[in-house]
Amino acid sequence: MSDHGPAMPMTARRAGPLTGTADVPGDKSISHRALILGALAVGETRISGLLEGQDVLDTARAMRAFGAAVTDQGGGDWSVHGVGVGGFAEPQDVIDCGNSGTGVRLIMGAMATSPITATFTGDASLRKRPMGRVTTPLTQFGAQAYGRSGGRLPMTVIGAAQPVPVRYTLPVASAQVKSAVLLAGLNAMGQTVVIEPEATRDHTELMLRGFGAEVAVDETDDGRAITLTGHPELQPQTIAVPRDPSSAAFPVCAALIVEGSEVLVPGIGLNPTRAGLFATLREMGADLTFENERDEGGEPVADLRARFSDGMRGIEVPPDRAPSMIDEYPVLSVVASFAEGKTVMRGIKELRVKESDRIDAMARGLEACGVMVEEDEDTLIVHGMGPGGVPGGAVCEARLDHRIAMSFLCCGMAAQRPVSVDDAGPIATSFPVFEGLMTGLGADLFRPAS
Ligand code: S3P
DSSP: OOSSSOOOOOOEOOOSHHHHHHHOOOOHHHHHHHHHHHHEEEEEEEEEEEEOOOHHHHHHHHHTTTTTTEEEETTTTEEEEEOTTTOOOOOOOOOOOOOOHHHHHHHHHHTTTOEEEEEEOOOOOGGGOOHHHHHHHHTTTOEEEEEEHHHHTEEEOOSSOOOOEEEEEOOOHHHHHHHHHHHTTTTTSOOOOOOOOOOOOOOHHHHHTTTOEEEEEEEETEEEEEEESSSOOOOOOOOEEEEEEEHHHHHHHHHHHHHOOOOEEEEEEEOOOOOOHHHHHHHHEEEEEEEEEEEETEEEEEEEEEETTTTOOOEEGGGGGGGGGGGGGHHHHHHTTSSSSEEESSGGGGGGGSSSOOOHHHHHHHHHHHOOOEEEETTEEEEOOTTTTOEEEEEEEEEEEHHHHHHHHHHHHHEEEEEESSSSSSGGOOOOHHHHHHHHHTEEEEOOOO
């Protein structure tokens, strides 16, 4: 069990304009994958710009437990000496993935086709989240999984001694499930096929190819079919991790709602499977420009410039865009509170099984800040109050969820009265420099006594 220390309340007060350059940390999804694929290659993979957030550090520790040599070389540079596909050793102790659904689900996939047993756990948030979505396909490879009721952690996975490849259609749009199946397929002789009816982030496919695996992607009537040929010899790589668009979302959205702001967020990964928020913000009328668009290490990257936008209007967010902005709905709902008219977000029931039930967490916190919201199982509707129109003056629950904590702090930067979160500790899982970075731009954040 890895619950972090005492709660760390934090408050954001309305401040002057946010100005300057925001160097956000490396991409969380790509960082996890770089460590895991590095551990499955033979030889030394070098990673620069790794996110040194707690989620990724927990994955680094897990890779060591499975036998890889993972070294922090300072300044975001890391080295991984991998053990090869099928080379994982059996961990001597429980694997604690902390707060990270991506970490635990991808690692379960990576070990499920090796003849070893591992027991996984995590913090109080992760122990509530469903693991059946990955163990169902993993058992088709021949693995076994025994967890608590509802497929919750702690859970023991017994890897398949003689894995067979799998053909699996994703029942939910989840890059974690897709990735778990592909990673398991590495050690199954033959072709493993994953079909995703809705495209989700494709970092695993791109990186597998980069490491030398044979991965074919076909658009079919049933969706994207990804075919991996098992038993590749993965070649170690040099990986430059782009900066995380999901972290960039916070300084960008804060700049849009705090009067007079102009913030530049350089070097942001803009893989189309991740960039839905920025399209949505532009449709709302946000003054957001992409500069210096380029390709870095196979991923599209640009510098984002966000300026205070007092003419934003609520829109209907197309539900088919949800997978490309799934982590950004909490902060979008804050921007929506400062727009004119209502913003309708449908097709988002996956938010209910994230680090927290994000529809409920945002609805209750926004209501406490004086914003009118409507919700159902799959929908959140926010009635905007216009620029500067949100009363604020509330303490919102973060619910062990980094993105909920950061979203409400962004709300407090523009609301009439301060907004607090009961615990900003989880922010360290994905954006450990959030407080200093936002303060450096001019935000007024402080830690009241708990
Ligand atoms: C992730 C996939 C998404 C996302 C998570 C990171 C990944 O989860 O919410 O933050 O790196 O594969 P789902 O696969 O559950 O949609």
